[in-house]
Amino acid sequence: MKEYTLLLFLALCSAKSLTGPSYFTLKNMMLQDMEDDDDDDDDNSLFPTTEPILPLIPFDLFPTCPFGCQCYVRVVHCSDLGLTSIPRNIPPDTRMIDLQNNKIKEVKENDLQGLTSLYALALNNNKIYKIHPKAFQPTKRLRRLYLSHNQLTEIPTNLPRTLAELRIHANKVKKIPKDVFKGMKSLHVLDLPSSLLELHLDDNKITGIELEDFNRYKDLQRLGLGNNKIKEVENGSFANIPSIREIHLEKNKLKKVPPGLPELKYLQVVFLHSNHIAKLGVNDFCPMGRRKKKALYSGISLFNNPVKYWEVQPSTFRCILARNSVQLGNFLK
Template identity: 75%
Template structure:
């Protein structure tokens, strides 16, 4: 027995460090996140502050851990192992799984089944092209999901409503459906592919659009922000999406027509109905130089706003296809 204990001790002493720099950064970031959430229960924290009972043997020699991985304090560290699939035997009380820098092509339905305490999942830099729509069915406490540098063509379906951070840039995503983030009240970071052509963020609780929000999406053609709580769109925000053709801002709390619409040469459809817009200026939609507009408006919706439509000057809609393209009256029931 003494020989066995000595062998284990020597093995632990000669092992490589468990955490590499990027992993330590992530750990510190999540520690701060846990502190901000006010989680004072040490048993429920991601990285318990209490020392192990035996400081010479911090690892549980008899607990399950996927082959080749390193497990410690409810963290399963399996990066850089050349894995082609998610390993089995992940402990059910795991809170962080690091699977980055592998060769995983698919996330199957039961890969994370039963991991009800999972807080963070790192899958950056794999070969993912498919994620089963029920893969996150039981991960109802998942807060951070990292999927960057893969081959995904769409955002995974049925993401947990607990999700607070999603990183998915450098994939093949071209379109994001409006139902993708529905109900995710706490979602505050979206690191999305810069090649997006469509972005639908309808039915969330977005209150402000800031200058940096769409800076990366120069090719965006359709933008959905309807049914949110938007009160303000910062000047210059829409100039970052010069190729946009359709914008939905209906059912928000805007008090004026967003600035910069007249500079969008290809914009054809703009929905602003059911807001709190009280005034429409003569240059809110059309440029002062006619040749700047490459595509005429086919639909401008301003109905159900407190606009005195009889005061709107006819020249306001000089760059529309026809007068039937404009809905201006208040059609309240």
């Protein structure tokens, strides 16, 4: 018993200071996140308060912590170590892994093997250019994923459907695959690269578009928001994407044509079918007066809306490429 007490005392005396800003910034963020998840079971707590006193000591008496890292209760802190790969020997009950500010180039298939309780993974500010399609398969509870400031050219495929927050700005991503976010029920933060040319958020549960939603994506040319629950588009929202060519808003709950379409000089295709639009204004699509669009509409779909097509003024579609560019039709019950 004396030998154990002496070992414990020596370890406490030699423990590293815990004042590193990156650790406490991330830890405080995770604590705040966990407060929002009060409905989870007790075992889902990132920093449980019911653990025995001994495991709360900020070091590991046993060799279960990756070399050079600091391991706490369910937290593995490995930032700023110059690591070139995700370390092995991460405890299987880990809830958070901090790997920011390293030189990791790749997330391999088995790097996260066995980490079924992982809640948050910070890989920002590395050199990651490749993530294996099955890399996140072992993670059954992952909610926070930070991949900002890397060298990714595409959004990782097969993201966990439990994901609630994804940060991936400051990469080289130009296009997002159509189904990459499909099935996610609570993805509420989407910090994407500002260089995006295409953004596909179809088949989700988005309920509205606000003014600031697209203010970072000036170069966006194609926007997919079909099959959501969008009821309203705030006026001015599309002014932040002046280069947009194609907008998909079909299969939503819109009651009117979204404002701002006439100001989009390059917009050619807009899908609005299967909504609740009952009336079309003469200036809903085309600029007023002598102003002209630089690109005429080649496709406007409005079928399966309660529009009385015989009441629509012909000048409503004065800026289309040809008569067959508009699909109006009848509203089908």
